[in-house]
Amino acid sequence: MHPPDNLPSLKQIIGQYGLRARKSLGQHFLLDTSLCERIAQAAGPMSDADVLEVGPGPGGLTRALLTAGARRVVAVERDWRCFEALDSLVAAFPDRLRVIEADALTIDDGALLAAPAMVVANLPYNIGTALLLKWLEAPGRFRSLTLMFQKEVAARLTASPGTKDFGRLSIRTQWLCETRRLFDVNPKAFTPPPKVVSTVVQLVPRAEPRYPADADALTRVTAAAFGQRRKMLRAALKKLTGEPETLLLAAGIDPTARAETLTIEQFCALARALTALER
Numbered sequence: 001m002h003p004p005d006n007l008p009s010l011k012q013i014i015g016q017y018g019l020r021a022r023k024s025l026g027q028h029f030l031l032d033t034s035l036c037e038r039i040a041q042a043a044g045p046m047s048d049a050d051v052l053e054v055g056p057g058p059g060g061l062t063r064a065l066l067t068a069g070a071r072r073v074v075a076v077e078r079d080w081r082c083f084e085a086l087d088s089l090v091a092a093f094p095d096r097l098r099v100i101e102a103d104a105l106t107i108d109d110g111a112l113l114a115a116p117a118m119v120v121a122n123l124p125y126n127i128g129t130a131l132l133l134k135w136l137e138a139p140g141r142f143r144s145l146t147l148m149f150q151k152e153v154a155a156r157l158t159a160s161p162g163t164k165d166f167g168r169l170s171i172r173t174q175w176l177c178e179t180r181r182l183f184d185v186n187p188k189a190f191t192p193p194p195k196v197v198s199t200v201v202q203l204v205p206r207a208e209p210r211y212p213a214d215a216d217a218l219t220r221v222t223a224a225a226f227g228q229r230r231k232m233l234r235a236a237l238k239k240l241t242g243e244p245e246t247l248l249l250a251a252g253i254d255p256t257a258r259a260e261t262l263t264i265e266q267f268c269a270l271a272r273a274l275t276a277l278e279r
Contacts, residue, residue, distance in 0.1 A: 007092055013058045014191070028190040030122050031055045035189050036064035039090040039200055042182050043120045043146040044170060046070040050113040050143075054121040058085050061122055066093050070125045073097050074112050076104045102130055109142055119145040125194070129153060129169065139176045139205035146182075146202045154181055154199035161263050167229070168222045171264050175210050175218070177203040211268035218271040225259035225267070230257045240274070247273050 008016070010031045030036060039061060043051075047069040056062045056075040059082075065073050066089070077083070077099060086099050100112070109117075115196040119142055123131060128149050135145060149157070157173050158181050159165035173179050182200040187193035190254060191225075211216075224240040225233060234255035237244035248255045253262065262270075 006062070007088055010058050010060050013088070016085075028125070028192065028194045030060045030189060031058075031191050032189040033060060033064070035185065036060045037067070038183075039120065039146065039148070040064040040068040040124075040202060042202065043068075043118060044144060046118060046120075048116060049143060050074060050117045052076070052109060052113055052117065052119045052121070054119075055124045056086060056099070057082055057122075059089050061120070062086070062089055062097065065120060066096060070096065072114075075099045076102050076107060078103055081214075105134060109135070110138070113141075114140075116143045117141060118143050119147065121146075122148045122198075125150055132157075133172070136172060136176055142205060144202060144204045145177075146200065148192075148198050148200050150185060151197040151199045152199045157201055157203075158241075164260075166260050167226050168219075171218070171222050171267055173203065175213075175264055175268070177205050179203050189258075193198055209268075211265050212266035213271040214275050215275045218268060221270045221274055222259075222267060225262075225270075230264065231258045232258060232261075241277065243277070247277055250277070 010033070014029070040207060046065070048071055050067050050072045051070040051074070053062055053065065053075045056077055062073060062075055073096060075086070075097065078101070080101060081239070083099060083101065090097050090099060119135065128147070132145075132147065135142065155165040155192055156169045158169070158179050158218055159170040180202055185198040185200065187195070187197065220240060224237050227239070228236040232255065233248055233253065234244045236259065237247060241247050245255045247270065250273040251266065253266055253270065
């Protein structure tokens, strides 16, 4: 599916509307059309899906999603300056593109999207992790999430136990989703170029969490454990319970172990033990 020939280029749009990326909004506009197309293709087939995009800016990735055949794209943007810049796309794809002025952290995604739904976005750096955690509250809402983060965040999402990047975000994400890093993105692909490399990550929600555990208990256990990650768990978990060694032994975990050495399965066992202890 090809875009209309009369669409202005992204550089023309930025010049016409005087768009300058705002640091306060975490903006770095993605102008490399080949890269936008690569991201859209990496997201997989979307002709039967509604696609949520956050922070479309001048619309580079938005065009790629529409051209890739998305059934409908819902683009959520906080920056009012971008609305006029997206008018040409709305006119070109009137039945397939909806642009909404809203804070993506507060909108009801379910009310905007028809199933099946996907998320494909070059996330604003300053809210990327918060948005992911929000979407993970209802992971079954999406068939997949193909997202661009700072490379260091992507490393945390996909980290294995025993590595320096393994932590709360690794556990939460991998407990709920199949997670993989797709490719890195050079800063030169953006305007203005960020000071860091970015990475595209794909998350595919599991039909059921990887191991049985109460979500709130798992959150509390991982927060306590990694809140003092250099300490042995028998010390780190004192804020969670007055009987940390009892909790650890009930989960079959050595009280002298440290948080980063445990597997996701072991953290889920800890969460189950905490739930049983508090009954």
